[in-house]
Amino acid sequence: MATGKLFIGRKVRELRLQGNMTQSQCAERLGISTSYLNQIENNQRPVSAAVLLALAEKFQLDLSDLSSGEGDRLLSALTEALTDPVFENYTPGLQELKLVVQNAPGFAHALVAAHQAYRRMNEQLAGFDDTIARASPLEATPYEEVRDFFHFVDNYLHDLDIAAEKLAAEIGIGEADDAALLAAHLERAHGVRVLRIGPESALIRQYDPKQRTLAVNASVPQSTRNFQMALQIGQLHAADLIDRIAAEAGFRSPEAVDICRAGLQNYFAGALMMPYRKFLTAAHELRHDIELLSARFGSSLEQVCHRLSTLQRPGQKGVPIFFARVDRAGNITKRHSAAKLQFARFGAACPLWNVHQAFEQPDRIIRQLAETPDGARYLCLATQITKGGGGFFAPKPTYAIALGCEVSYAGAFVYADDLDADNRAAFSPIGISCRICERTKCPSRAVPPLKRKIAVDQNQRHFLPYELM
Known part of the structure; x- marks a missing residue:
């Protein structure tokens, strides 16, 4: 498979400035000419293998940090924005877009944000209801702000992940009955007793800070009950860290801060139940068999798939994976991609994507070899899940979850063993969204x-x- 040229001018410039060096001093340290360094910093030439090794040796550059994931996400968002008819007289080439993303990421983010505001305004004007009088169409909703925050931090929060992993070791997660360990920790460390909510209740969990009790619905699966206890531990144990991360994100409204805080608590719970290094090791050993990972860590398939998509710790990265949750109407209710594949920010997902077939074949993991219009090829997995509990009349919404990777990583997945990944004819053509396909x-x-x-x-x-x- 051909390897793309690596343009990291912005990163090289940052390293040089951090060392308070001129270009000539930096070039001498790297063993290259000043003109070559100047061209690298301006993304006029890619870095060679020799220069990469010199950067790693002389500047302690972690080569795993040069993953193109962040650039791919921004490039995808910028490309989608510029397909809008408002830019009908301007169609930039891929190389031009890459130069913007590499050299001026702040400008690219600003343009994407402006396009989102334009789209929201058009959608509200098309509806022409009284929301125009009540809301500003130019501002992102709090939910959209938080979604973009997690998207552009690669769905990985280093300090929070480390804190959860450390606590998991102290509690002994995975060494005995996790439910008993979590309940005992809540009572011992925080004075919180765990109770049961009757299965007829619509509540999944309820925390009473005055009585110091956490009640969890008895009808939901054990993996959900464990996750809710882990979430409560996150609220109490990592409150200051979570508040700091949410505050530093710079959200426009208190609502966005609250939504982000809830997302960070969920992140902590997942990282506590599936500690990073143990989970990463198990993913490799079990070859990403999500059912075996679910059984080993006492987590649901959705929790396992979501956790797989967060394995982006510098120096200890997992396979770059995309993950999404889709409802029956085709709405993507969760999305993240550490892979090159990026989900459309507007419009529905491609109808040829196998995630839609999951609703037709419940209790099965559906496999698909797929190729996007840019020629990239992927291993795609999909399965249906059911949420909720309770009795006969209790609502039980169903979703399809999707997981996958670029085909070059397919060998790390048990699901690819009997697929003909070397045969281009075996790949189904899919797109990102009809509006940009x-x-x-x-x-x-x-x-x-x-x-x-x-x-x-x-x-x-x-x-x-x-x-x-």
């Missing part, structure tokens, strides 16, 4: 691409009532 012959297309003109032939009809020009 350039495939011209897709019979499942919902809408034309935003920047393509269409032609309608009144005398003949194919699967689509138009052709793309």
Whole structure:
């Protein structure tokens, strides 16, 4: 497989400035010419293997930190924004976009944010209801702010993850009955007794700070009960750290801070139940078999898949994985990608993606080899999950969860063993979203691409009532 050229001019410049060196001093230390260093810093030339090794030796640069994940996410968001018809007279090339992302990421983020505000304004004007009078269409909703925060930190919070891993070792998570260990820690460390909520209640958990009691619904799975106890431990044990992270994120509203705080508590709970190094080792040993990982860590399939997508610790990274949760209407209710594949920020997911088939085949893990329009190929996994508990009339929403990686990592997954990943014909063509997908012959297309003109032939009809020009 061809390896892309590595342009890390911004990173090299940061290292040089941190060392208070001129370009000539830095170039001498690296054993290269000043002109070559200048070209590297301005992303006019890629770094060679020899320069990479020199950077690692002379500047203690961790080569694993050079993963293109963050750049891919920003590049995807910027590309999607610029497909909007408002930019119809401007179609930048991929190299031009990469230069913006590499050299001016702050500008790229600002442009993406401006496009999001424009989209929200158009959507609200199209609805033309009284929300126009009550809300500012130009501001991101608190939920969107928090979603973007987790997206651009790579869904990995180092300080929080380390704190959870340390506490897991102190509690002894994984060494005995986790439910008993968590309940005992809550009472011993925080004076909180764990009680049971009757299965007829609609509540999953309820914490009473005055009575120092945590009640958890008896009808939900044990993995959910354990997770809720772990979440409560996160609220009490890591409160200051969580508050600091939420405050430093710079959210516009108290609502966004509250939503982020809840997300950070959930993150801590997952990291406590599935400590980083133990989980990473198990993922390699079990070859990412999510059912075996679920059994080993006493966690649900969704919790396991989500945790796999967070394994981005510098120097100890796992396989770059994408993860999503989709409801029956096709809405992506959770999303994260450490892989090159990025999910559309607007519009529904590609109908050819196997995640939609999970609802038709419950209790099965569905596999798919897929190729996106840019030629990237992936191993895609999907399965249906059911939430909730209670009696016959209790609501039990169903979702499909999707997990996958670039095909170059497929060998690390047990699911790829009998798939013909070397046969290009075995890959299904998928896209990111119809509105930005350039495939011209897709019979499942919902809408034309935003920047393509269409032609309608009144005398003949194919699967689509138009052709793309």
